Amino acid sequence: MVNVSIARRYARALLEASGASADEVLAQLEVFVGALQSSRELADVVNNPAYTGTQRNNVVDALIKSAGNVNPSLVSALKLLTERGRLATLPDIARIYRDLVDVRMGRVRGRITSAKKLDAAAVKSMEGALEKLTQKKVVLETKEDPSLIGGATATVGSQTYDGSLRSQLDELKHRLRS
Numbered sequence: 001m002v003n004v005s006i007a008r009r010y011a012r013a014l015l016e017a018s019g020a021s022a023d024e025v026l027a028q029l030e031v032f033v034g035a036l037q038s039s040r041e042l043a044d045v046v047n048n049p050a051y052t053g054t055q056r057n058n059v060v061d062a063l064i065k066s067a068g069n070v071n072p073s074l075v076s077a078l079k080l081l082t083e084r085g086r087l088a089t090l091p092d093i094a095r096i097y098r099d100l101v102d103v104r105m106g107r108v109r110g111r112i113t114s115a116k117k118l119d120a121a122a123v124k125s126m127e128g129a130l131e132k133l134t135q136k137k138v139v140l141e142t143k144e145d146p147s148l149i150g151g152a153t154a155t156v157g158s159q160t161y162d163g164s165l166r167s168q169l170d171e172l173k174h175r176l177r178s
Contacts, residue, residue, distance in 0.1 A: 003089075004092065004096075006086065006089060007089045007092035007093045007095075007096050008096050010077065010081065010086070010089070010093045011093045011094075011096035011097040011100055012100065013077070014029075014073060014074070014077045014093070014097055015097060015100045015101065015104070017073035017076070017077070018071065018073045018074070019073075021071055021073075022101045022104060022105070023101060023105070024071055025071045025073060025074050025097075026094075026097060026098055026101050028067070028070055028071055028074050029074060029090075029093075029094045029097060030094060030098075031067065032063065032067070032074075032078065032090065032094075033090055033091050033094045035063060036087075036090060036091070037091065042059070042063075045059050046087045046088050046090075047088055053082075053083070053085075056082050056087065057079070057082055057083070060078055060079065060082045060087070063078075064078065078090075081093075102139075105137065106136055106137055107136060107137040107138070107139055108134055108136045108137070108138055108139070108156055108157055109138075109139050109140075109141065109156075110130060110138055110139070110140050110141070110154055110155055110156035110157070111140065111141045111142075111143055111154070111155050112126055112140050112141070112142050112143070112152055112153070112154045112155075113142075113143045113144070113145045113148065113152060113153045113154075113155075113164075114142070114143075114144060114145070114148065114151070114152040114153075115144070115145065115146055115147075115148040115149055115150050115151070115152075115164075115165075116144065116146075117142070117144055118142055118152070123140055123142060126140060126152070126154060127139070127140050130154060130156055130161075133156075133161075134156055134157075134159075138156060140154070147166060148164040148165065148166045149164070149165040149166050149169070150164070150165035151163045151164040151165045151166075151167075151168070152164060153167070
């Protein structure tokens with residue numbers, strides 16, 4: 001079980017160190033997390049105690065070098081996590097860091113679920129409408145669910161906006177039974 005307080009501590013420290021380049025660090029951090037999660041070999045190096053600290057450091061150095069121009073605060077954080085044997089917490093650190101950056105930037109994240117894939121213009125339009133409702137910058141993730149039949153549902157924070165045909169049909173069914 002990962003200790004969330006440890007991940008939160010590292011995420012806060014990274015946020016302070018990244019300063020004005022917090023969004024840049026977030027993007028780079030998500031690339032590293034994606035690399036670790038998509039490669040069984042990298043995950044093995046991170047989690048398997050059979051690898052020495054030197055081997056782990058060499059792998060992390062190679063990852064940093066292959067990534068190109070990585071923010072120095074992120075380089076320091078990755079090396080520190082490797083030295084302290086906490087690189088396995090990187091996905092949790094990234095999740096908490098993203099939330100902290102969103103708060104700093106006045107953003108909220110949400111999910112829009114539709115029956116069919118939405119084009120970029122429709123997603124932008126939904127983001128604009130939700131920004132007016134929430135008074136914050138909204139970043140939407142899209143998802144498809146054919147059971148909705150048509151329309152869409154949007155969840156931003158704990159608030160759900162349901163404009164799906166399925167919910168409208170269920171509401172009509174409920175009214176007709178009453």
